[in-house]
Amino acid sequence: MRVDMSATAIGYKMLSHTLAVLSQKQATGKLLLEQGEQQWQLYFFQGCLVYATGGAHRSRRWYRAIGQHCRNFQVDLRDLDAGELWEYQLLQRGVAASEMSLEQARAIVHTSLSEVLFALIGQSGLRREWRPSQKYFSTITSSLLLSLTEVEKVLCCTEEIWQKWKGMGLWLVDPEQAPLLKASAQLQQNRFSSNSLIALGNVFNGENTLWDIAFKKKQCVTVATRALVNYIKQGLVNFRTVPDLPSPIEQWRLAAAIAGPGRPLIACIDDSPTVCEFLEQILLPEGYRVLKIQDPMQGVGLLAKQKPALIFMDVVMPKTSGFALCNFLRKAPAFRETPIVFLTGQDSIIDRTRAKLTGASDFLSKPANPEQVLQIVDKYLKVKGDRYPLAIRPHDLLNSHQLTLANS
Secondary structure (H helix, E strand, O other), X not given: OOOOOOOEOOOHHHHHHHHHHHHHOOOOEEEEEEEOOEEEEEEEEOOEEEEEEEOOOHHHHHHHHHHHHOOOOOOOOOOOOOOOOHHHHHHHHHHHOOOOOHHHHHHHHHHXXXXXXXXXXXXXXXXXXXXXOOOOOOOOOXXXXXXXXXXXXXXXXXXXXXXXXXXXXXXXXOOOOEEEEOOOHHHHOOOOOHHHHHHHHHHOEOOOOHHHHHHHHOOOHHHHXXXXXXXXXXXXXXXXXXXXXOOHHHHHHHHHHHHOOOOOEEEEEOOOHHHHHHHHHHHHHHOOEEEEEOOXXXXXXXXXXXXXXXXXEOOEOOOOEHHHHHHHHHOOHHHOOOOEEEEEOOOOHHHHHHHHHOOXXXXXXXXXXXXXXXXXXXXXXXXXXXXXXXXXXXXXXXXXXXXXXXXX
């Protein structure tokens, strides 16, 4: 299949023609559109639109669409491909996990497409390139695909919005930019109260794009921007370029880097629950997890399953001694290198010598103070004070409620 993708003006008619050709040819692949450093991507599967994305604020667009159609959306991002079409992958997972309905997912596809088409209609010249490929689609949810008829309807509605935008004299204004009202005497003479000026300044603060403001006001972008038109014509508004927000995957990776994937697990083997609770009180606030084992014989299976990074154990315990248990663990390949520290009241030269002979890494006498415990932990786990905060849970950051736009 050949589609003419030479550099040319691509307005409404050219977009409509290109989409029609791709639909007629039942094309599968990616339509790449570029203007300077800006780039947009429209993905197709057998002539139907899969998703439209790209531009300066890909993540902001995603959060706006999620906030509009599925505000409390949450989904597990583990094993998600961070490459192309991550938005579509999230929609698929959301529908599969019943975190969003099919109607909500389709509405998100519509909203993203409309914003992308708005940006494309306003371009005077685009470089277009068609890349036929199946590689973008590991799985396809047919009920999420948009037919040519549906895409043309979105294009028609978007073109009407663009004409209103142009009619307001805003053809040179990019809704991806953030308006900032100038503080001037002229602005104060427009018969606005101080409270009204403050309210305007809070909205048009140079941090939220015009798309963001329209989302917050639950209005069409033309309606949300109308209040600015007179100020723009009077030169009372500056427009700033603002960065995109981190994608949900970037947020998750950041949280995962801070909180885990798993914080170091430390085992306490002691028949006294008080000792285990004592260690837990010291270690939990520092970001460690604690595995408490009171029955050493039954605890061997837990140790093998959980594989702690460090083990504290008592010497005197029912059924077996700490020396025997340490010797047993050292013979197992899984625990040959695991730091094992005796925490015991049996603190004689003989006890310390025997501990060394059975393979113990260190020896701490009871009652130990918190500083001694943490020194031992840092010594063997090499954390060196770089703790793992408990307050951050990666999945919390995937909630659009928490990933809000500036000054929400």
